[in-house]
Amino acid sequence: AQSVSQHNHHVILSEAASLELGCNYSYGGTVNLFWYVQYPGQHLQLLLKYFSGDPLVKGIKGFEAEFIKSKFSFNLRKPSVQWSDTAEYFCAAISYNTDKLIFGTGTRLQVFP
Amino acid sequence: SQTIHQWPATLVQPVGSPLSLECTVEGTSNPNLYWYRQAAGRGLQLLFYSVGIGQISSEVPQNLSASRPQDRQFILSSKKLLLSDSGFYLCAWISQVDVNEQFFGPGTRLTVL
Numbered sequence: 001a002q003s004v005s006q007h008n009h010h011v012i013l014s015e016a017a018s019l020e021l022g023c024n025y026s027y028g029g030t031v032n033l034f035w036y037v038q039y040p041g042q043h044l045q046l047l048l049k050y051f052s053g054d055p056l057v058k059g060i061k062g063f064e065a066e067f068i069k070s071k072f073s074f075n076l077r078k079p080s081v082q083w084s085d086t087a088e089y090f091c092a093a094i095s096y097n098t099d100k101l102i103f104g105t106g107t108r109l110q111v112f113p
Numbered sequence: 114s115q116t117i118h119q120w121p122a123t124l125v126q127p128v129g130s131p132l133s134l135e136c137t138v139e140g141t142s143n144p145n146l147y148w149y150r151q152a153a154g155r156g157l158q159l160l161f162y163s164v165g166i167g168q169i170s171s172e173v174p175q176n177l178s179a180s181r182p183q184d185r186q187f188i189l190s191s192k193k194l195l196l197s198d199s200g201f202y203l204c205a206w207i208s209q210v211d212v213n214e215q216f217f218g219p220g221t222r223l224t225v226l
Contacts, residue, residue, distance in 0.1 A: 099145045
């Protein structure tokens with residue numbers, strides 16, 4: 001069955017610390033991968049996406065993610081977090097074989113000044 | 114431009130009452146439409162998706178149903194609400210031509226008492 005896993009449920013960091021959030025997917029065939037962010041009280045926003053080409057993708061607000069096909073992973077990274085990065089982060093995948101966009105359970109990030 | 118409307122924005126319903134949540138999209142035709150539920154600790158759970166009028170795929174067997182009476186309208190319903198139906202319901206559409214083109218609605222907060 002298709003699934004997306006996020007193993008970090010709650011991450012607490014100090015400002016300027018580096019961030020890496022894990023995401024693994026289980027899909028057959030070609031997949032598109034996404035990271036979304038949801039700030040408190042706001043709508044879901046797309047951070048970045050991967051569909052082909054360079055496995056290292058850069059998104060908004062200094063975030064990047066690396067697609068590693070052999071590990072079925074798409075981890076999100078940021079070298080130096082800010083207090084304003086406090087939010088919930090979701091990894092998602094959609095396959096060309098189906099039309100299902102499936103999300104992981106999300107990671108709550110708290111950044112303290 | 115493309116937009117998604119969801120109503121109502123918030124809803125408080127007693128257990129056993131019926132439910133109807135509506136999602137309409139503008140600025141696109143023949144989109145793939147999705148209903149998600151966001152509950153604490155469970156991320157965004159895919160409930161239903163539709164690739165066309167009258168075509169509904171159910172992901173999670175439960176107390177809810179979905180219908181797509183028109184190309185740009187997606188309705189989530191229940192005949193009798195349960196306490197466990199409480200949550201945040203999100204509608205989304207994804208272009209059938211480009212899966213990277215996706216939009217999320219503002220959501221409906223449902224509280225079942």
